[in-house]
Amino acid sequence: MSDKPRIATVSLCGCFGCHMSLLDIDERILDLVGLVTFDRTPLTDIKRLGDCDLGLIEGGVANAENVEVLREFRRRCKVLVAFGACAVNGGVPAMRNQFRLADCLRESYCDGIGVHNPGIPNDPEIPLLLNQVHPVHEVVEIDHFLPGCPPSADAIWTFLNELLEGKPIRLPYDQLHYD
């Protein structure tokens, strides 16, 4: 067993842009692999979450499965990070909070332009949507926040290094962005 810190990552109601930005650290990912062990993440395709030191949560909380996965991450991870704009404040998906859920579903699946075979999907395997999209800190306790849509690769690199070294997180001005 390695005693390197274990990291898990997940995308809830996000676009995987934050994970793409993580991959944008380019060859530094080899350094990262030297520093940490990856647990459940879309990069490893491990399906079940183990006990981890660090969890990165991309995306807000939009459906029942997001709530379950987020709570599981909170149980398993010592330190949990809201990773990117949607996790931090709901982001673009939370713009649906302006509308009633029923109206969103009707527009998407019944009345919208180009809809064929109209009907709201109701397969029991499809997670039920919440009435509103929430930032992750409204559902579980969050230890750190890294804003950005997405956070730049450099911001992610600064953040991970300072966190792993136990230093306070200080992003240089050009790495702190909400957009």
Added chain:
Amino acid sequence: MSKTFRLDGREIPFEAGQTIMDAVLAAGGYIPHLCHNPEFAPHGSCRVCLVAIGGRQVSACTAPASEGLEVESDSEAIQATRRAILQMLFVEGNHVCPACEKSGACQLQAVAYYTGMLAPHFTHFFPHRSVDASHPDFIIDFNRCILCELCVRASRDQDGKRVFAISGRGLDSHLAIDSPSGRLGDSSFAAGDKAAHVCPTGAILPKHRGYETPIGARLYDREPISVVGDVRAHEEEVA
């Protein structure tokens, strides 16, 4: 000989009648602010310019400068209070920076960067607010209004029109438009009005120019607000 006070230990000269904010801006310093604009009477409502004098917190835009004051602005305690104020402003409206045309040239965002705000911390209100696109040249997105009253003051004091007012009380306070329909397009508002060019956020925006300057190359993408100052001074460049 002019009189002086000290801002975080730095000597700041001032003249009689100047506020702490006036004197600091004139000396090339910076105290963060949203509702303040030197062209209008101080308002003291947004509270992000608060500073400590002898352990007491006051808004720098309304506190008169006086000889020998020790003013604390850039301390962690003051910045923490400012962050909390900004966090409340963020959760009270709908500020979706990735989807906002003003992002990168927005004073609310830039002041939040200045204080090191990483997240809104509080529970979001997600209020239901509208967008008024009835005017041919300008759009009003009420989701982004922080009730600074700069447009109210500009329209009343410089344009002589009184197009805007704050209506309601407490959480119901909102920007109201003086026209029979309540819509901007039916008011006397015009693109050349002062009120069209003072909004610190993306609430009052010119149409058809949204992304002339790409995201990432805008005023506060390049330099912090403490260096380049308010967005209106750079309007031609960034609008």
